[in-house]
Amino acid sequence: MATPEPTPEDLKRKRTGRIIAIVAVSAAILFLALVVIQTQEHPRTDDASVRANFIEIAPEVSGKLTELPVKDNAFVKKGGLLFAIDPRPYEYALQQALSDQEALEQQIIDAKRKIAAQSSAAQAAKANVHTSTTGIKTASSSIDLAKATVVRAQAAADAAKANLTLQTNNLHRIEPLLKKQYVTVEQIDQANTTVRVAQGTYDESEAALLEAKAQLDEAILRHEAAGAAAAESEAKFGQAIHTIDTVDTLMSERPAKAAKVLSAQLDLERCKVVAPFDAYVTNLNISEGAYAHPGAAMFTLIDTRTWYVIANYREAKLRHIHIGSHVDLYLMGHPERRFSGLVESVGFGVFPEDGKVSDGLPNIDRTLNWVHLSSRFPVRIRVENPDLDLFRIGATAVTVVR
Template sequence: MKRLPAAAIVLIAIVLLLIVSWRLDRAPSTDDAYVYADTINVVPEVSGRITELPVRDNQAVKKGDLLLQIDPRPYQAALDQARARLVALNQQIVLTQRTVDAQRYNADSARAAVERARAVANQAADTLHRTEPLLAQGYVSAEEVDRARTAQRSAQAELSAAALQAQQASAAVSGVDALVAQRAEVEAQIAIAELNLEFTVVRAPFDGRVVSLRTTVGQFASALTPVFTLIDTRHWYVIANFRETELKNVHAGSPSMVYLMSDTAKRFTGVVDSISYGVLPDDGGVVHEGLASVQRTINWVHVSQRFPVKIAVRNPDPVLFRLGTSAVAILKRGDAVAPTR
């Protein structure tokens, strides 16, 4: 009779162990988790002194809010200079075009003079050809034939001179192609100057929260150097490291529940966004000079590898959720739910 209570206790313990194992298998959980959100470095794309900084550290901002202003005066001056250069170049193109038109008119006139000289030369040649046969017949004198020959030579010389002048006039015709190419270059400089002027104003690309702000108005900001960080508070996640043995039948869309260590009374629903496909092992597997380096140790107890599971939280509390907050995640094996963004 004394053994009966002991057997009952053992049976109850086995039943409880089976229930706990079943629950853990149906809903694995881990406290190796933390809150995560996407972040960006707020980086000015142009250098200059900060003239406005209307935000403070840990402040919440809305999309489109002014984050900082770089002194725009140097960039405005560069834009004005480029625009003035374009105006001057356009005027130069107009004046040059007038000169080119005059050169073309001169070339056309020279070509017309060539045609006139050619007509005179043809007429003189025809006269000579008609006059020369008449000399033998006595109808014209030798003097008249000489005058015809002289007229023909003179007309031919004038034709050659007119043709040379026409070539010179055609060669003197210039163009505005080089100036037009310069105008395209100046227009590109204007576009760059306008873009740089626009870059002096940095606005929030999304709803977020300013963190790691360690500067103020008057500081010189260098291009591509972060000024502070902006947390994307539109979407919050919990990164939970689960054992590989617990990830069976868990996939993107699996429902989950999380709570934060800062307030364990509040529960938040979520869905699995993704499961990591790679972690760096601690014991071996490191490639050294083309060969894998494996430690020669005997592990009597094999420790399961953990893989990060990214859980998208559906109803985050903007007051409680902070980047890096400790959390507990519980996965529920069931029908998949489409992750929302």
Template structure:
């Protein structure tokens, strides 16, 4: 009887040990095939709100931690100086338009005058050449008394008169051509005035700062009356709520089971009762080991002891496919990420 009990005890113990071994194999196989980490944080794209014009805040339409929609008015920089600048730019364009119109009318009336002036120049040049040739023919004949001095004087006078007429004709032609050149200069000035007017309109529009996307207002520490200006320091920041991500640090030894496009399961510790589906967007190509920095400008990730080898961790970026309810997601919140392999249908944001 005692031997039978011992045999049953051995069978039970063997069954328990076998069960533990099988369970251990299943757990290890599952962990290896589906890498999991709790070294993960929730993140999103964040932009600093910096006005593109300087001035005093006259209106502030948001509060810290407020949700805003795309197109919502966030703040207003005093627009009066920019309204005056726009009025001045518009007046400059209008003045140039009037001046161009007057010049065009004058040129239109002078188009035939220009043609006549050119013809007159050509005619006077011909008369000058004839008078010069005539003088050159008569001057040698004076010493032989074939011509009288009066003829020479007449020829010289004709030459001088032709030269004066030519100068006058050229002056008229130059004036007509100058008017055409003035018109081109006025048109160039108008182009510059139009650019200045566009800049003034843009500056006035920049006085009204609006949300470029659905977002959360964070780090708001200002009030009406504060002076703001373009620069590196934002007035406040906006968290882009259109897309949420989890940055999960995985050991380099687990990369054989992680690839972009794979499905992931995410739990956020602000409310771990919700399970979210995500997809791997990419694996970091560069990190700075904590004990041996390589170069600035890349993230610094701690190593992890993996049996006898200290394994380096790399960030894996996971995009959450349907971040609902939205109150669960906060930038910097802790998360747990599990890589489930290539895409498969799974429930999204289902309370457990």
């Protein structure tokens, strides 16, 4: 049976079908090429996650929790109270520190008064030393005067003795001549009178000598007494000088007392902890009445002021990513919302898979992989218009660099 020849209409339909197929394939190829070019020029990845800074909140003082107004996963404003610790022990400590500081100031005042009195006593002792020194000088002058008087009295006594001896010898020479009437009775009486006058003069000079020696002894005693008084005054002055206290020791305690007051005030202030910034509370697993320990984390605050997306891009795409490049961001949970971001930094290092070291030398595997996977480097993108109700740390994101 012979095959019927195709009609002109069949040929036209086949021709039209081929043209449509060619156009469709060409359009698909063109679209694929455009996609590839777009992907190369504007790298995108879904290997990205939302990040934000966070801090663990830990008390700096210990005590019982009296207030805990925050709730888990709740939003808190900057300056809002996070928790409060029983402040009574720290109030007592502050009062004690203030009392100790005031007691020290009173001790300093009393010490200054005592020092003033001791200084007056030292000045008086110094004046006594000066008086005693003057007394020694006066006593020394009296001794010199008394010695001179003794010398004069001794000379007068010696002269009187010599005169007495002379007059006595004269009397003894002329007395035998009276019997022979070579001399008169009047001459004998006159000689006796002269002897008696010489004897009186001698006795008087001896008495003057004894008085001068007594005065010398008295002057020496006064000098010794003045020396003893001067030594006593010197000793009292030295004792007065050494007994003068100083406030240096007490003054040196001022910084320590002030530091204790400041430390007590700081501990009291630390009984109330407020939010340092707008944040979300998370990982809260305690209640009022719990005992807080210094340094033990109680919960975490997520800083909502700045949000980031860490996108891991293949190393071949990094040449199209620059600091300051605009990025379109999409959250996996809300793909209909587009957010804007800016590239802040590009990572410069990741841990290599073949980075093993053995005994100080690189440990290289003997195997060779025929398929090489390119490394991914983290790109830090700052979100410019985050929605605090949608952004969560760890949420999956899609990024497109423009």
